[in-house]
Amino acid sequence: MIKKNKATIYDVAEKAGVSRQTVSRVLNNRLEVSEETRQRVKEIMAELNFQPNAVAQSLSRQKSFLFGVVTSGLKYLGPSRVLSGITNKAEELGYGLLLKEVQNSNSANIIPVLDWFKAHQVDGIIWAAPEVEDNRQWIKDVLPMIDIPIIFLTMEEEENVTIVTTDNFTGARVAVNHLIQKGRKNIAHISGPLDWWEARQRKMGWESALTEAGIHVDDRMWTQGNWSSKSGKTAFLELIEKYPEVDGIFAGNDQMALSILQTAPEIGKRIPQDLSIVGFDGIAESEFYIPSLSTVYQNQDELGRIAVTELVSQTEMKLKENKAVEPKYITIQPELIIRQSS
Amino acid sequence: MIKKNKATIYDVAEKAGVSRQTVSRVLNNRLEVSEETRQRVKEIMAELNFQPNAVAQSLSRQKSFLFGVVTSGLKYLGPSRVLSGITNKAEELGYGLLLKEVQNSNSANIIPVLDWFKAHQVDGIIWAAPEVEDNRQWIKDVLPMIDIPIIFLTMEEEENVTIVTTDNFTGARVAVNHLIQKGRKNIAHISGPLDWWEARQRKMGWESALTEAGIHVDDRMWTQGNWSSKSGKTAFLELIEKYPEVDGIFAGNDQMALSILQTAPEIGKRIPQDLSIVGFDGIAESEFYIPSLSTVYQNQDELGRIAVTELVSQTEMKLKENKAVEPKYITIQPELIIRQSS
DNA sequence: GTGAAAGCGCTAACAC
DNA sequence: GTGTTAGCGCTTTCAC
Numbered sequence: 226m227i228k229k230n231k232a233t234i235y236d237v238a239e240k241a242g243v244s245r246q247t248v249s250r251v252l253n254n255r256l257e258v259s260e261e262t263r264q265r266v267k268e269i270m271a272e273l274n275f276q277p278n279a280v281a282q283s284l285s286r287q288k289s290f291l292f293g294v295v296t297s298g299l300k301y302l303g304p305s306r307v308l309s310g311i312t313n314k315a316e317e318l319g320y321g322l323l324l325k326e327v328q329n330s331n332s333a334n335i336i337p338v339l340d341w342f343k344a345h346q347v348d349g350i351i352w353a354a355p356e357v358e359d360n361r362q363w364i365k366d367v368l369p370m371i372d373i374p375i376i377f378l379t380m381e382e383e384e385n386v387t388i389v390t391t392d393n394f395t396g397a398r399v400a401v402n403h404l405i406q407k408g409r410k411n412i413a414h415i416s417g418p419l420d421w422w423e424a425r426q427r428k429m430g431w432e433s434a435l436t437e438a439g440i441h442v443d444d445r446m447w448t449q450g451n452w453s454s455k456s457g458k459t460a461f462l463e464l465i466e467k468y469p470e471v472d473g474i475f476a477g478n479d480q481m482a483l484s485i486l487q488t489a490p491e492i493g494k495r496i497p498q499d500l501s502i503v504g505f506d507g508i509a510e511s512e513f514y515i516p517s518l519s520t521v522y523q524n525q526d527e528l529g530r531i532a533v534t535e536l537v538s539q540t541e542m543k544l545k546e547n548k549a550v551e552p553k554y555i556t557i558q559p560e561l562i563i564r565q566s567s
Numbered sequence: 568m569i570k571k572n573k574a575t576i577y578d579v580a581e582k583a584g585v586s587r588q589t590v591s592r593v594l595n596n597r598l599e600v601s602e603e604t605r606q607r608v609k610e611i612m613a614e615l616n617f618q619p620n621a622v623a624q625s626l627s628r629q630k631s632f633l634f635g636v637v638t639s640g641l642k643y644l645g646p647s648r649v650l651s652g653i654t655n656k657a658e659e660l661g662y663g664l665l666l667k668e669v670q671n672s673n674s675a676n677i678i679p680v681l682d683w684f685k686a687h688q689v690d691g692i693i694w695a696a697p698e699v700e701d702n703r704q705w706i707k708d709v710l711p712m713i714d715i716p717i718i719f720l721t722m723e724e725e726e727n728v729t730i731v732t733t734d735n736f737t738g739a740r741v742a743v744n745h746l747i748q749k750g751r752k753n754i755a756h757i758s759g760p761l762d763w764w765e766a767r768q769r770k771m772g773w774e775s776a777l778t779e780a781g782i783h784v785d786d787r788m789w790t791q792g793n794w795s796s797k798s799g800k801t802a803f804l805e806l807i808e809k810y811p812e813v814d815g816i817f818a819g820n821d822q823m824a825l826s827i828l829q830t831a832p833e834i835g836k837r838i839p840q841d842l843s844i845v846g847f848d849g850i851a852e853s854e855f856y857i858p859s860l861s862t863v864y865q866n867q868d869e870l871g872r873i874a875v876t877e878l879v880s881q882t883e884m885k886l887k888e889n890k891a892v893e894p895k896y897i898t899i900q901p902e903l904i905i906r907q908s909s
Numbered sequence: 910g911t912g913a914a915a916g917c918g919c920t921a922a923c924a925c
Numbered sequence: 926g927t928g929t930t931a932g933c934g935c936t937t938t939c940a941c
Contacts, residue, residue, distance in 0.1 A: 509796060627934075
């Protein structure tokens with residue numbers, strides 16, 4: 226229960242006629258307390274509405290049961306789904322979360338975030354901000370200097386670093402192969418911003434699938450958006466201009482695919498007859514687009530949950546055996562959902 | 568900079584040949600330190616990569632510069648936009664965030680969350696989980712017992728409680744009046760789940776506007792969804808069944824509106840000729856639906872930002888003058904965006 | 910201007 | 926089983 230005037234372990238000890246240590250033992254469910262004493266202390270605790278002070282515990286234990294989470298672009302669907310998975314799994318496993326959102330992750334604004342987490346004694350860090358630009362560099366620079374376990378999400382494999390990510394490359398290949406199977410001959414791509422690793426992976430998957438099918442890839446066949454529907458529209462119009470024979474598009478995400486569905490009929494292209502579309506992400510709404518959108522579903526909730534599970538095992542490993550866990554590269558396979566747009 | 572072996576205030580003091588107090592003074596930018604000493608201490612700090620331990624500071628100061636944030640349904644767009652506003656403004660004002668996501672907020676799982684926040688010495692709490700069911704009751708029960716400032720989001724006005732919310736009622740009225748002006752005679756509503764306060768407000772706004780226009784409202788004229796597109800489709804089909812003469816729909820949110828846009832043509836209703844649609848929320852994608860969706864835009868980012876601003880002012884008020892701020896009911900007006908669907 | 914002492918609330922290590 | 930003694934790292938009196 227919540228109370229204004231906070232009782233401390235000291236008050237409980239005094240009222241129960243035991244030492245503070247004994248109270249602490251009861252608090253931590255240690256065995257070496259007689260059942261009788263334990264009961265009495267517990268009663269007094271209830272009576273005084275005693276609540277242990279977590280800050281004092283953290284300081285004393287040198288362990289906070291808190292993880293730091295770095296996110297970015299929370300106003301978009303993807304990052305928040307990941308965060309949702311993180312919050313749920315962390316709750317399950319008894320950890321709290323300290324949250325920071327960063328705008329863009331260049332080394333300059335990363336250091337303060339890590340320092341802040343460290344000052345707050347977090348037991349581990351989940352880096353859930355996407356890899357953009359020079360991410361790689363700071364990892365190499367900074368990581369060796371920090372002694373807190375970190376898990377990275379959505380990032381290229383890297384030595385000595387644990388990473389959890391969707392397999393964007395394979396996901397893209399599956400999408401494009403599907404279009405090929407549907408008999409499409411001129412399959413274009415509208416990529417996300419290419420300073421994002423995910424965007425690059427999906428583009429590479431598209432290229433890979435085409436090349437494998439003996440189709441030559443050149444720069445007429447793709448344009449770049451910034452994930453938003455608005456940018457998708459612009460990118461689509463640009464694409465049509467320079468690659469008019471296009472009859473299939475693999476879009477970097479569902480939002481950009483959406484604007485293709487809207488714009489194509491306006492310029493006389495029927496979907497899927499004249500133009501087949503496949504998106505990426507598998508957001509819930511994509512089923513209700515017109516026509517319903519084929520897409521590559523990635524389970525971002527699961528991504529977050531795995532990250533937490535992994536982090537917990539790393540922190541406990543570190544605590545118990547005082548040895549680091551060997552880093553892992555964990556990959557989740559996305560899943561093609563075929564609907565009317567292809 | 569991040570370093571493994573953490574230097575303490577004690578190490579700095581020793582190396583600088585001063586007392587720990589003096590180091591603490593430099594740390595807190597107190598004036599009563601000679602410029603010379605200050606410089607020397609600062610140099611040593613840099614040299615040792617000294618980073619103050621925030622946990623120790625919190626314990627000692629009895630102030631953490633941390634806010635607790637309770638959210639719900641993070642995997643949906645609305646809550647994460649609000650959270651985004653919160654993170655950004657908190658960062659700006661120098662506060663960190665402790666995040667908890669709750670599934671549903673009945674008294675049973677609320678108390679532990681509040682207790683947890685309190686144990687962690689948060690300076691204030693933002694309750695960003697929507698009002699569902701018996702929310703009201705626990706507020707009355709629990710609030711008087713807690714001495715930490717709390718701001719609630721999206722909730723009915725309540726004595727002695729500070730609340731920040733979109734004016735859902737007025738927003739709904741504006742939407743429905745727009746449909747009336749467009750000459751629609753049979754304006755229906757697909758509501759969100761009515762245990763949500765927001766859903767009730769929007770439904771009441773719809774009723775109010777119709778009643779004011781002299782149109783009788785009865786139960787044939789509305790059905791209920793659960794915010795998802797899928798539920799919107801079901802609710803729409805049900806509505807068409809019992810209210811076939813419908814020629815305008817105000818949907819409880821954009822996702823549910825989306826599935827109407829998809830389903831209506833399938834049953835021979837053209838939009839907007841036979842059926843005008845207005846949604847609620849104004850999500851970015853709604854502009855790219857087919858046809859583009861008229862909607863009531865609410866600025867959820869701003870909602871979060873205001874909540875933080877308000878909370879900071881309350882905590883500082885409490886600290887300095889030791890008197891509570893008078894509670895406010897802050898309302899943000901949403902904005903009608905007219906597009907092709909109406 | 911600077912330092913010594915006490916304390917924030919709790920836990921770990923060692924006694925008995 | 927239980928208590929004593931030291932801290933965890935920092936800030937806040939109150940001296941000087």
